[in-house]
Amino acid sequence: MKSAWLSIVLVAGCVDYMTPDPRDTLASLPSDVPTPADNPTTPEKVALGRALFWDPILSGDRDVACATCHHPDFAYGDGLAVSVGVGGRGIGPVRATNLDAPRTPRNAQTVLVTAFNGLTLDGAVPAEEAPMFWNHRVASLEQQVFGPIKSDAEMRGTSIPEEQIVDVIVARLAGIPEYAVLFEAAFGAEGVTPSTLAKAIAAFERTLVPTDTSFDRYMKGDDDAMSTSAIRGMHGFIFQGCARCHNGPMLSDFKLYELPIPATHGGPEVLGEATGKFRTASLRMISRTAPYGHNGVFENLSEVADFYHNIPVTTPLLEGDVEPPLGGGDDLLAFFEALSDGAFDRTIPDRVPSGLSPGGP
Amino acid sequence: MTIFAKAPGPGGNALSVKSNVGPPLLAIGCVLVASPVAEATPEEGSRFTVLRAPDTITVGLGAALPMFVIYEFPGPLANVTLGWDIHAHAQVVASAGAGALHLDGSRRYHGKLGAGVRGFPWRRGPLWGQLGFGLNGYVERTGIVLPERRVSATDLGAQLTADAAVGVAVCGWEVAVGFDFILVPTRYYTSYTGDESLPNRGMAVAWIGRQL
Numbered sequence: 169m170k171s172a173w174l175s176i177v178l179v180a181g182c183v184d185y186m187t188p189d190p191r192d193t194l195a196s197l198p199s200d201v202p203t204p205a206d207n208p209t210t211p212e213k214v215a216l217g218r219a220l221f222w223d224p225i226l227s228g229d230r231d232v233a234c235a236t237c238h239h240p241d242f243a244y245g246d247g248l249a250v251s252v253g254v255g256g257r258g259i260g261p262v263r264a265t266n267l268d269a270p271r272t273p274r275n276a277q278t279v280l281v282t283a284f285n286g287l288t289l290d291g292a293v294p295a296e297e298a299p300m301f302w303n304h305r306v307a308s309l310e311q312q313v314f315g316p317i318k319s320d321a322e323m324r325g326t327s328i329p330e331e332q333i334v335d336v337i338v339a340r341l342a343g344i345p346e347y348a349v350l351f352e353a354a355f356g357a358e359g360v361t362p363s364t365l366a367k368a369i370a371a372f373e374r375t376l377v378p379t380d381t382s383f384d385r386y387m388k389g390d391d392d393a394m395s396t397s398a399i400r401g402m403h404g405f406i407f408q409g410c411a412r413c414h415n416g417p418m419l420s421d422f423k424l425y426e427l428p429i430p431a432t433h434g435g436p437e438v439l440g441e442a443t444g445k446f447r448t449a450s451l452r453m454i455s456r457t458a459p460y461g462h463n464g465v466f467e468n469l470s471e472v473a474d475f476y477h478n479i480p481v482t483t484p485l486l487e488g489d490v491e492p493p494l495g496g497g498d499d500l501l502a503f504f505e506a507l508s509d510g511a512f513d514r515t516i517p518d519r520v521p522s523g524l525s526p527g528g529p
Numbered sequence: 530m531t532i533f534a535k536a537p538g539p540g541g542n543a544l545s546v547k548s549n550v551g552p553p554l555l556a557i558g559c560v561l562v563a564s565p566v567a568e569a570t571p572e573e574g575s576r577f578t579v580l581r582a583p584d585t586i587t588v589g590l591g592a593a594l595p596m597f598v599i600y601e602f603p604g605p606l607a608n609v610t611l612g613w614d615i616h617a618h619a620q621v622v623a624s625a626g627a628g629a630l631h632l633d634g635s636r637r638y639h640g641k642l643g644a645g646v647r648g649f650p651w652r653r654g655p656l657w658g659q660l661g662f663g664l665n666g667y668v669e670r671t672g673i674v675l676p677e678r679r680v681s682a683t684d685l686g687a688q689l690t691a692d693a694a695v696g697v698a699v700c701g702w703e704v705a706v707g708f709d710f711i712l713v714p715t716r717y718y719t720s721y722t723g724d725e726s727l728p729n730r731g732m733a734v735a736w737i738g739r740q741l
Contacts, residue, residue, distance in 0.1 A: 183672035183681050186634025193675050387677050396671075399682035403634050403671045 186403065191289065192411040194402070194419065196387035197452070201283045201374050204295040207310065207367045209374050212354040217372025218517065219350065220365065224529075225522035226317055226337055228325035229254065233520075234316065234369070235527040236263075237276045240514040243456035244279040244376060249464025251276045253322035257529055270321040274302050275464035280512055281418070281452045282309065283374040289416040299422055302446045302462045309370035314362070334362050341365065346521035378453065378510025386506070394506050401503025410476075419451035419507065428479060429461050455501075455508035469504055583611035585620070587703060591736025593628045593639075604630035604637075606734060612647060620647040622659065639667035641709075643692060655697050663690040663709060689713040690731065696738075703738040 203209055220226060224233045232253045237246040239259050247260040255269030263269075285300060286293035293299075300312040316322040317333060324333050341347045342360040355364045383402075385393035394402075405411060413421050424445035446462045460466040466475060517526045587610045592603040608626030615621050623644050630637040645661020666687040673680040694707025710731040 183670045184631065184634060184636050185672035185674045185679065185681075187674040190676070195675070195677050386680075387675070389678065394682075396682040396684045399680060400635070400669075400671050400684065402680065403673055406673060407632065407634060 186407065188406050188411065192406060192409075192415055193289065194383075194387075194406070194411060194415060195289070195417045196380070196384040197281075197284065197377075197417045198287075198292075201377060202287070202292045202295040202298070203374060204308065204310065207295075207371060209371045210354065212350070213368050213371035214375050216347075216350040216354045217368040217370070218515070219347075219520050220369050221372055222517050222526040223520040223522050224524045224527070225340055225344075225520070227254070227323035227528075228328045228333060228336075230522075230524055231325075231528055232256075232323045233526070233528045234279075235516075237316075237322070238279045239527065240512070240516065243453050243512070245457045246276045247458070249275060249459045251322070253316070254320065254325045259527060272319075272321055274462050275459065277302070277449075278453055278457045279373055280376050280378055281450060283377050284418055285309075285450075286422050287416065287418050288420070288422055299447070303444060304422075304424060304447060309373050310363075310366040313366040313369045338362055338365065340522075344521050350521065376513060378512040381452075381508065381510040382506040383503075384510070395502055397499050397502040398506040399503075401499035401501070402506075404499055405503055413448040414451050420448040423448060429463060430465050430475075431463070432465070451504065451507055453508045453510070453512075455505050469501060473500060581613065584614045585612040586610070586741045587612070587738040588741065589703070589705070589736035589738035591705075591734060593630065593732050593734050595630060595637075595732040602630070602632065604628055606736060608641075608736060608738075610738070617652045618649050620649075621645075622647050622661065624661075624663075634673050635669065635671045637667050637669040639665060641665045641690075643690075645692065655699050657696050657698065659692075659694045659696075659707070661692050662712075663692055664688075665690055665709070694734070698738075698740070701740040703740070704736075705738065706733070706735045708733050 201209075207213075221234045221238075224230050224236070226233065236256075236259065237251045237253060238244045239246060242260055246263070248264055251272040252263040252266065252269045253272065255266055256263035257266070282298075282300070284292070285298040295308060296310075297307050298309065300306040300309065301315070306312050306315060314334065317337065318324055318330050320326055320330070324330065328336050338360050341351070347360065351358075351360045351364060351368075354368055358364050380388070382393045382395075382398065386399075405414075411419075413423070413425065415421055424447055426443065426445045429443075429446075444462075449460075449462075454460075455469065458466075458468055460469065460472050466472045520526045589606075589608045589610070591606045591608075593606040594603040606626060606628035608624055610622055610624040612620040612622045621644075623642075625640070625642055627638070627640045630639070641663045643661050643663035645659050647657050647659040649657050664687065667685070669684040669686075671680075671682045671684070689712045690709040691712050692707055692709045694705050696703045696705030708731055
């Protein structure tokens with residue numbers, strides 16, 4: 169068998185190696201999560217952060233938790249094109265059945281790997297400056313926490329004004345003895361404040377990093393970690409120019425572009441806003457986080473590949489050689505799978521300190 | 530019926546489908562290659578008499594333009610076609626061909642055994658059309674140099690194709706164009722669910738041949 173194999177190698181000649189531009193290369197994820205100097209991760213903060221992340225007490229009407237839209241069953245996204253917070257029930261696509269409930273303008277990103285947001289081929293940015301959201305409008309996981317809490321469509325609802333909501337929630341938490349204990353364990357005398365609330369949730373989110381994917385294991389030297397198909401997919405991905413933007417350990421350059429993303433998908437329903445400049449999406453965990461695009465217009469990865477294939481060649485952003493085949497092919501999908509098969513924390517708590525239903529009704 | 534260079538990674542559970550397809554595919558291929566011999570057996574002999582020599586032998590050189598996922602450039606192609614007259618307007622043909630494809634970071638060597646029927650609208654006329662089947666095997670090597678490591682993989686695979694070709698033959702020379710349509714794809718293309726059922730639909734070929 170070995171000699172048959174050898175002769176085949178001889179027939180095939182030596183491997184012809186492509187050497188991509190240094191800006192267009194890919195890399196494994198480092199093991200050290202960037203952490204702000206004033207918020208080192210501790211087990212106490214993570215335990216508190218987990219409780220807060222799952223507790224609908226953080227929403228105006230006590231009906232939506234962070235986990236409602238960032239649920240482990242949907243790889244810490246929600247499986248919806250655009251999210252339904254206030255006015256929805258259940259988890260995942262069923263939330264969309266209440267047509268009167270307000271929609272968020274954009275697709276919910278996964279919270280897996282956001283600990284590394286901003287990490288590019290140039291290295292990591294300080295955790296205090298890590299870009300958040302599709303349009304980078306907020307920096308750091310800590311600051312991000314207040315976005316959904318203040319948003320009327322996501323968590324606040326209409327009963328409490330935006331200026332008051334954070335104080336109302338801090339007061340609610342301070343009034344629950346179990347939270348008082350957890351906050352004291354995590355932050356000592358600082359107690360319950362908007363800042364400690366944000367720090368605890370951010371510390372928990374920094375633990376939501378999947379284990380090494382096939383791609384990471386291969387990059388770190390395990391020759392058997394990636395299938396031939398996935399390697400061919402990686403070659404096609406770089407060869408076709410995708411890595412001009414989707415590069416580095418996050419498969420994102422963390423820059424904003426305006427791609428001609430369609431506004432609607434087939435039917436008459438209008439999804440989120442179609443235009444604007446948005447971040448090169450990280451392709452980590454990509455096979456687990458459908459639908460795709462900032463407005464969720466693509467139902468699956470083949471549709472995304474078709475989008476790139478059919479993009480007008482005159483689109484200045486894509487000048488050069490970005491041309492995936494129609495449908496993307498199995499190789500590309502196998503490569504995407506190799507970027508997505510890391511194991512992650514799927515814990516769904518049985519209860520949260522407020523006594524409300526974890527993740528919302 | 531890809532033969533693995535190494536254990537399949539994620540998605541490798543297509544293995545079972547693949548090995549079910551393998552043996553019948555090989556059998557069809559063998560029957561096809563053998564069929565012109567059987568049909569051309571002269572009537573006076575038993576099935577086991579010496580094989581009849583082909584009536585025509587044509588060697589060709591040309592180009593293959595495969596519609597694979599990542600190939601856009603044509604590669605060189607060489608083939609030899611044996612023909613046995615079975616009728617004033619028809620020949621049974623058997624062919625063997627080989628070629629190579631090259632892209633930055635990827636090289637594919639492919640070979641084909643084919644069999645089919647070639648029809649001549651005019652008796653001994655210059656025009657011909659051909660339909661057949663082929664068993665195509667390939668070895669492909671892919672490599673990328675990344676800062677962290679060298680990436681490389683070798684892929685062996687086989688496909689069953691149906692082919693159609695048309696040609697003109699004058700004074701011992703022929704010019705032909707054809708298309709090899711993939712009937713049973715190699716395993717990497719069997720689970721595709723996008724807009725097209727098979728992104729790797731086949732390969733366009735063109736050659737200039739010389740009858741020996």
